[in-house]
Amino acid sequence: MFTPIKNTTVSEKVIEQIKEMLSKGTLNKGDKLPSERQMAERLQVSRTSVREALKELEIMGLIESRQGEGNFIKSNFEDILFEPFSTIFLIKESNAEEILELRKVIEKGAVTLAAQRITDEELEEIKKVLDAAENSDSEDELAKLDVLLHYKIAQASKNFLLQSILNAVSSLIEASIKDIRKNIMVKEQHKDVIKKQHNSIYEALKNHDTETAENAMSNHLDFVNNEMKKSIS
């Protein structure tokens, strides 16, 4: 009959107001917030409550405080999923194999949408990355170009959620299975296989052929994941 009464603190009410302003568009990304003192005056709460609220919003990844400049609504949210994904790993609810599986799922989805939506400019940028890889022998550079290629494909999907998940996944792979990408790249025969796979993906994107693009990405990641799993175990 009785349900517990939630004790809403003053700082939670401050957070609610800021969230509402974001939702209504009164506040937008990149905007500077009023000073702590001004906010405390306008909201008629203590500066401590304002400070608590701002700290909490910062931890949630919604605002950033810049030394000497004040508090801002963040302008870049591409990395927002990294922290929670890291937590899942830390708590051992997931492992490296699951993250490789997730990456395949996300990248297959992203390339399918990209094949429908990619612009000529985006195709050109991807071509440039492939050409740079063609002409490079540096392992470090090849690894970076590989990340960039997959990033640009995800961007071409025009789906921010897929992009954010892929960013988090890539960062986790970099952090947890370090140097593995490099190890895979470095073998001569692998380099050629991967270049061919990348080219197949690019050709399918250029033809706006969703099915071929999905299959090409799937084959590519089966190969890469398989090599990565060998290095993990």
Place this chain on the structure above:
Amino acid sequence: MFTPIKNTTVSEKVIEQIKEMLSKGTLNKGDKLPSERQMAERLQVSRTSVREALKELEIMGLIESRQGEGNFIKSNFEDILFEPFSTIFLIKESNAEEILELRKVIEKGAVTLAAQRITDEELEEIKKVLDAAENSDSEDELAKLDVLLHYKIAQASKNFLLQSILNAVSSLIEASIKDIRKNIMVKEQHKDVIKKQHNSIYEALKNHDTETAENAMSNHLDFVNNEMKKSIS
């Protein structure tokens, strides 16, 4: 030549220690933490620093404080992605169409893995959900059974990351496009279409047929997403 020196606060060092204990397995999910006073003594820091660290870990979704019982490492992390996904929405980096796209990507991936890994017990549970839906005319119940069905399929994928993303996505759909699922279910002709689609997915899972399962899920979500988009616009 100079790089900015990061000012690591005492509470950040406390957080680092707790994270390291989680990573090493000295602390595990569900574990009770020592009292604030004990922690302050052992770490030789102020209770304020401990309190700040605990508050931060709570906001990050790693620990929960239970009234009168103390602080615990959380035992359930299924909902950990809801808050960051909500933030992406709040900040308008994404919209309802993107979330429906993401759901399709995730569920196609999940059903493919589920077709490989589903156990007889899990198949039986899914059959029970389908039978209950067959015998129900209540819109509310049908909507709940639908959510349950998709949840159980994701569970059968045995990939916690896919499950967590799907949970966040479902909660967002419930929150942002409320009552839409019910509206779709309520039309007589839709009910039958959806039941047939659900049965096709179930049959493919029973046959461990990954390709048919993926296609059946794809068709189902194309239909549902299409109906949802009509209701959004």
